Amino acid sequence: LAKTTQPISMDSYEGQEVNITCSHNNIATNDYITWYQQFPSQGPRFIIQGYKTKVTNEVASLFIPADRKSSTLSLPRVSLSDTAVYYCLVGDMNNFNKFYFGSGTKLNVKP
Amino acid sequence: IAGITQAPTSQILAAGRRMTLRCTQDMRHNAMYWYRQDLGLGLRLIHYSNTAGTTGKGEVPDGYSVSRANTDDFPLTLASAVPSQTSVYFCASSEAEHNEQFFGPGTRLTVL
DSSP: OOOOOOOOOOEEEOOEEEEEEEEEOEEEEEEEEEEEOOOTTTOEEEEEESSSSSEOOOOOOEOOOTOSSEEEESSSSSSSGGGGGEEEEESSSSSTTBOOOSEEEEEEOOO | OOOOOEEOOOEEEOOTTEEEEEEEEEEEEEEEEEEEEEETOEEEEEEEEEOOOOOOOSSOOOTEEEOSSSBBBBBBSSSOOGGGGOOOEEEEEESSSSSEEEOOOOOOEEEO
């Protein structure tokens, strides 16, 4: 089962680029890697998803090395509103019930 | 456009009581999910449904049941609540299993 390991917390300052790495050593061939953001008292919100190499959207980039045993979420020029918990999720397309959110990384953006 | 709605917002329940948490989506998504989130922890999948009429067990299904009579509704039932089921419950939906999941606002349940 492809469970994930992330740092418990990270600090950053406004305007900096933040990189959060997730380890998933047991990732399977059919697994996608997905990142979610969660603010207090809210449900998680999708950020980005990828299978390999690099994916970029309007809010973030996702870097996945060739062996896919880790992935890095990159947030460019963070602001105070990016303070949240970020979850790395590895999902098996063929085994629907094998989605693991893990404990997440608490990102604290300071002014 | 409501997305996903959950009811109630919060509930205090005596142990041993039966409780149904409601979840409705208006996006015509095929897949729906129930998660629980305990204080300071990540989300754990309780049950899922990949299409109307079918359901499956997630990581922590014991003590919970679900039904999926139609596309829009996915209620979660606690037949006999216990204090360890005190948690925040999130319902989510997605077009397909590995696609982006859209989450509801959550139900905060306290079992005494």
